[in-house]
Amino acid sequence: MDETLKINGPYNFHQALKRLQIDPLLNINMDEQEITIPTWVDGYPIVVKMKQLGTFENPSFHITTKEDIPVSSDKVVQQLSHLFHWNTPLEKVADFFQNNELAPLFEHFRGTPFVCDFQLYGSLMKGITHQQLNMTFAYTLSERFVKTFGFEQEGAWFYPKPERVCEIEVDELRKLQFSQRKAEYVIDTSKRIVEGKLDLEQLAKESDEEVIKTLVKVRGIGPWTAENFLMFGLGRMDLFPIQDVGVQNGMKKFYNWDTKPTYETMLDKSANWKPYRTYATLYLWESIET
DNA sequence: GACCAGGCGCACC
């Protein structure tokens, strides 16, 4: 596959890449505005290289893979479109917030897309792994996990399949500095998936509420991890994770409050941000990056 | 050295 594709602007690919740079597993070239994407298409691990050619208002991408991939290029584009929110009307999102309290944020970050995790099962594992940890250490942990148990293809790292994670002993994850509990969560959740008790592809067809209801029944997955999966795994538009410390700090800074907001305040304010609360969340996160 | 990190489950009321 080797093609160039135009998408709708505005689209701030540079800002998106800047954000993704925090993940040590990803291969990003800021000078070339290029990223290597390890993802799954129709059950096959596919490595896509994507480089921005166009402008902020008229973006286009050069998309390449190795020659002999077992899936159609249409399927690849469809997956990229999902991962990079190409069908999200970012202009409309910005307009929606024009007369909103968050207007300054949406003006500043206009065109910045929410980018999903590239692998669905990996997204859930990453969510569990990152619970309650500072970002640096969180990414160190997920990097160790993938480089120990995952696989490399064309220089890009894939999360292991759940079948592989089932075979891992808790002690092996303890050695990577997972807590006892977290190690159990990662392994047990993978066992559920392999046993067919938890079907991530099925969740993609269900409503946000149904997905949360199903996921929080799993030991090790609470509201934050479920909402995280809806945003980063399934690409849903209207999540607002009130337990997220980053969001709390984002609001504290934006409103110039002395302390972090209560859940009640967060729910109260965010009610005005439907149906784009995922974008409010993203821009609040962005706003506290130094 | 204290306190906080893009939480969660469990014990105990």
Add this chain to the structure above:
DNA sequence: GGTGCGCATGGT
């Protein structure tokens, strides 16, 4: 159905 605590370790 709420509240408090332990978890692991790095950053500040």
